[in-house]
Amino acid sequence: MRIIRSRHFWLILALFIFCSVLHYAELMGIVGTTEPSFHFGLTRHTLDRILFLLPIIYCTYVFGLTGGLGTSFTALLVMLPRAILISPAPTDAIVEIVGVILVGVLVSLWSWTLVKEKGKTEAALAQLNSAQNNLRYYLQQITRAQEEERKRIARELHDDTAQALYALTRQVDNFVRANTNLPADNVSFLEDLGKQISKVLQDLRRFSQDLRPPMLDDLGLLATLRWLVSESREQCGIKVDLKVVGAERRLSPEAEFTLFRIVQEAVRNIERHSQALKAEVKVEFGEGKTRVSVSDNGKGFKLSGSLVDLVRTGKLGLAGMEERVRLLNGSIKIESEPGKGTTVMIEIPI
Ligand SMILES: Nc1ncnc2c1ncn2[C@@H]1O[C@H](COP(=O)(O)OP(=O)(O)OP(=O)(O)O)[C@@H](O)[C@H]1O
Numbered sequence: 001m002r003i004i005r006s007r008h009f010w011l012i013l014a015l016f017i018f019c020s021v022l023h024y025a026e027l028m029g030i031v032g033t034t035e036p037s038f039h040f041g042l043t044r045h046t047l048d049r050i051l052f053l054l055p056i057i058y059c060t061y062v063f064g065l066t067g068g069l070g071t072s073f074t075a076l077l078v079m080l081p082r083a084i085l086i087s088p089a090p091t092d093a094i095v096e097i098v099g100v101i102l103v104g105v106l107v108s109l110w111s112w113t114l115v116k117e118k119g120k121t122e123a124a125l126a127q128l129n130s131a132q133n134n135l136r137y138y139l140q141q142i143t144r145a146q147e148e149e150r151k152r153i154a155r156e157l158h159d160d161t162a163q164a165l166y167a168l169t170r171q172v173d174n175f176v177r178a179n180t181n182l183p184a185d186n187v188s189f190l191e192d193l194g195k196q197i198s199k200v201l202q203d204l205r206r207f208s209q210d211l212r213p214p215m216l217d218d219l220g221l222l223a224t225l226r227w228l229v230s231e232s233r234e235q236c237g238i239k240v241d242l243k244v245v246g247a248e249r250r251l252s253p254e255a256e257f258t259l260f261r262i263v264q265e266a267v268r269n270i271e272r273h274s275q276a277l278k279a280e281v282k283v284e285f286g287e288g289k290t291r292v293s294v295s296d297n298g299k300g301f302k303l304s305g306s307l308v309d310l311v312r313t314g315k316l317g318l319a320g321m322e323e324r325v326r327l328l329n330g331s332i333k334i335e336s337e338p339g340k341g342t343t344v345m346i347e348i349p350i
């Protein structure tokens, strides 16, 4: 029924009827009964027979192997009576018909193989797609779990370890103040110890802030980026600036920490790899979307075809950025050229 509703079916039928009428034209009085001259070295009836290949090939293309074989068989039934009963050279005519039908059957089989191969390729692609989706799901879960873990470690470092170190410095101070009769070298030893503990405490605070800046939850993305930029300027001597375009607004906590992590990784990459003198972090708040870019004027690098290649060599930063952006349904573009600096551009629909 579906076949009858297809306009291809009616076109094929019309073509078939046209070929049949042409083949028996003299019987219907359309042309004279005299044997016509040769065209391209072939008789008119040979050309008629070859013409039957048109509906056969068309039908194979549209309806596959069954359609092709069915049309070939019907063409055989239509052509045979003429070859046996009318043709002056029946053997030649039958050989021609067999040749034409053979070509039709071969074309049908060939197209069937192609369709089967296409089916196999599509199945393999679907399998690959599903594997990629699974992988993406795991990466998202790992990214979320990693963020939770960082938050927990940062809180523990801040609340427990840092407090304990602070209490130690207070104890050393109090001990020196309470024991005024201590020998001078003991006093200087204890003061030195106090300074070392203070230094460890300072490093620990920076480390814990880096893990999960508490200001990200309290003051938001821009305040945290200002801190990141000023810290980077102090630590590495690169002139990093923060530029904000559009009306500032708070984003969802997930979007803020994801964007922060991406900018943090891009800035760390600038510090570690770029040899840049200047860098800029730009945040643009637009209508329903937020754009963030991090650019530097450093040495740049040659981007390999896929970030997966970087992951294989243990470089997870850029690939991690891509995964994080995907978590927010956003897009990321990394532009870099040796000698021309690097720009990482992110756009998220928030
Ligand atoms: N701003 C940049 N300037 C110059 N080269 C860069 C810059 N950013 C990245 N690269 C190059 O791209 C590579 C991949 O960066 P990616 O952040 O993925 O890995 P990584 O920084 O080497 O290691 P990881 O981030 O996993 O600790 C770097 O090794 C570096 O060669």
Ligand SMILES: [Mg+2]
Residues within 6 Å of the ligand: 265, 268, 269, 316, 317, 318
């Ligand atoms: Mg990196």
